[in-house]
Amino acid sequence: MLPQRHDHDEEHHGIDLAPMLDFVFNLLIFFIIITSFVKQSGVKVVPTDAKTAEHRDSGNILIAVRANGEIWMDRKKVSLPEVRAMVERMHAERPDDTVVIQADKMSESGIMSKVMEQVQAGGILTVSVGTKGKV
Numbered sequence: 001m002l003p004q005r006h007d008h009d010e011e012h013h014g015i016d017l018a019p020m021l022d023f024v025f026n027l028l029i030f031f032i033i034i035t036s037f038v039k040q041s042g043v044k045v046v047p048t049d050a051k052t053a054e055h056r057d058s059g060n061i062l063i064a065v066r067a068n069g070e071i072w073m074d075r076k077k078v079s080l081p082e083v084r085a086m087v088e089r090m091h092a093e094r095p096d097d098t099v100v101i102q103a104d105k106m107s108e109s110g111i112m113s114k115v116m117e118q119v120q121a122g123g124i125l126t127v128s129v130g131t132k133g134k135v
Contacts, residue, residue, distance in 0.1 A: 087122030
């Protein structure tokens with residue numbers, strides 16, 4: 001004779017967390033992938049005003065030139081020769097990337113032109129300058 005089964009023995013207590021954990025894991029992967037697409041400069045600058053500014057979608061690689069002449073890429077301060085090496089590395093990873101240089105309005109234009117030369121030497125020929133347009 002088989003032992004009798006009782007319905008109350010088969011009841012599950014609690015909530016099945018597996019679907020929620022799958023969802024959270026997928027969100028984590030999504031955010032990790034998305035954050036790798038945009039390389040931030042890491043500092044905030046005050047852009048210059050430009051009467052002839054044109055709106056373009058932001059570039060993938062942002063380079064900031066602060067008022068004191070510091071150059072920032074990928075949230076760290078870099079020297080002028082390091083700009084070329086970092087651009088070459090980023091350009092090799094994703095050839096379609098574009099560069100936007102965000103120069104503080106109090107920075108020297110000579111530094112910005114040197115940064116542009118380093119970017120072009122790194123393989124990206126089209127460089128945009130981030131400005132604040134007049135509305």
